[in-house]
Amino acid sequence: MKKIAVFLLAVATLALGGCGYNDMQRSDEQVKAAWAEVVNQYQRRADLIPNLVNTVKGFAQQEQQVLIGVTEARAKATSVQVNANSVDDPEAFQRFVAAQREVTGALSRLLAVAENYPQLKSDQNFRDLQAQLEGTENRIAVARQRFIKATADYNVLIRQFPNNLTAMMFGYKPKPQFTVEDEKAISKPPTVDFGTKK
Numbered sequence: 001m002k003k004i005a006v007f008l009l010a011v012a013t014l015a016l017g018g019c020g021y022n023d024m025q026r027s028d029e030q031v032k033a034a035w036a037e038v039v040n041q042y043q044r045r046a047d048l049i050p051n052l053v054n055t056v057k058g059f060a061q062q063e064q065q066v067l068i069g070v071t072e073a074r075a076k077a078t079s080v081q082v083n084a085n086s087v088d089d090p091e092a093f094q095r096f097v098a099a100q101r102e103v104t105g106a107l108s109r110l111l112a113v114a115e116n117y118p119q120l121k122s123d124q125n126f127r128d129l130q131a132q133l134e135g136t137e138n139r140i141a142v143a144r145q146r147f148i149k150a151t152a153d154y155n156v157l158i159r160q161f162p163n164n165l166t167a168m169m170f171g172y173k174p175k176p177q178f179t180v181e182d183e184k185a186i187s188k189p190p191t192v193d194f195g196t197k198k
Contacts, residue, residue: 024166034147049103052070154175
């Protein structure tokens with residue numbers, strides 16, 4: 001009887017080791033870490049916006065509609081509450097992505113306005129903010145790329161056999177991903193080079 005119990009315990013241990021549960025835990029944490037970095041970089045961009053708006057306002061006060069648009073888009077984006085578990089909620093994920101898309105569009109309009117103001121383009125503070133924004137957009141692109149990869153790896157893992165059985169048993173579901181439309185919109189960061197000469 002003791003030998004049968006040991007044999008069953010050994011079989012159960014091997015079965016659990018091959019079920020993918022630990023891999024799912026690891027992969028889930030990687031997705032959450034990648035998502036946290038995406039959110040962090042978007043927050044960095046949001047933190048740059050007030051300084052950018054104030055700098056542009058000093059040179060282009062007649063562009064109130066564009067300035068208000070950027071400020072409102074930032075306010076809306078920062079009001080969308082996200083955390084590590086937002087990647088498990090497709091609706092929260094899409095709200096966040098849509099709000100960030102609005103910020104990207106508003107920033108593009110603001111930077112296009114700056115093209116009409118040579119004094120603004122030559123202002124050192126504006127050029128510094130422009131360089132910081134460009135760097136932030138690059139960081140956002142890298143963070144999104146890592147998130148996309150981590151999410152794809154996780155989604156493949158939970159769909160593979162026999163992992164899919166474990167995923168069903170423990171309630172692991174596919175995580176939302178940037179849609180093709182979003183990828184198209186985000187694949188090209190806003191142009192922030194106004195042709196300033198160094």
